[in-house]
Amino acid sequence: MKVNINEIPPHGLELEEIDSAKALDIERGDIEFIRDVRIKAGIKREYDSIRIHLDIESEISFFCARCLEDESMPFSEHIDIIKDAKEEQIIDLTQIAREEIIFAYPDRLLCKADCKGLCQHCGRNRNLHTCRCEDNHGSLGIYIDRLDN
Numbered sequence: 001m002k003v004n005i006n007e008i009p010p011h012g013l014e015l016e017e018i019d020s021a022k023a024l025d026i027e028r029g030d031i032e033f034i035r036d037v038r039i040k041a042g043i044k045r046e047y048d049s050i051r052i053h054l055d056i057e058s059e060i061s062f063f064c065a066r067c068l069e070d071e072s073m074p075f076s077e078h079i080d081i082i083k084d085a086k087e088e089q090i091i092d093l094t095q096i097a098r099e100e101i102i103f104a105y106p107d108r109l110l111c112k113a114d115c116k117g118l119c120q121h122c123g124r125n126r127n128l129h130t131c132r133c134e135d136n137h138g139s140l141g142i143y144i145d146r147l148d149n
């Protein structure tokens with residue numbers, strides 16, 4: 001989706017594109033896009049500024065970094081960008097969306113923010129099972145948890 005800024009009508013331009021994650025080159029080892037990526041873009045010129053709005057929607061699947069369960073969740077980003085009209089004549093909206101997607105990747109993917117993870121002692125998923133290991137190991141368990149965060 002390339003736009004020549006001199007061809008943007010006064011009321012702006014609305015564009016939409018659906019790309020595979022492969023075509024966008026946004027795949028990462030620990031993330032799988034299970035739906036194609038829908039990019040909706042609005043672009044408008046105001047004097048020397050180009051206002052861009054991007055809505056990016058898809059769905060990803062991944063392994064939780066704490067409990068290692070296979071999870072999926074919607075991936076959605078809404079971005080507003082202002083560019084200087086004097087800098088670029090051609091604006092590649094797909095390329096901007098690609099950079100924003102990569103930038104938005106969380107460092108650690110969790111099934112839920114308060115995922116309890118695996119017990120350091122018995123290996124059980126602590127979201128599903130309650131074990132008494134921590135009682136027995138006392139502060140060591142808590143110390144390992146803090147390091148993990």
Ligand SMILES: [Zn+2]
Nearest residue numbers: 064067111115
């Ligand atoms: Zn988890």
Ligand SMILES: [Zn+2]
Nearest residue numbers: 119122131133
């Ligand atoms: Zn345990």
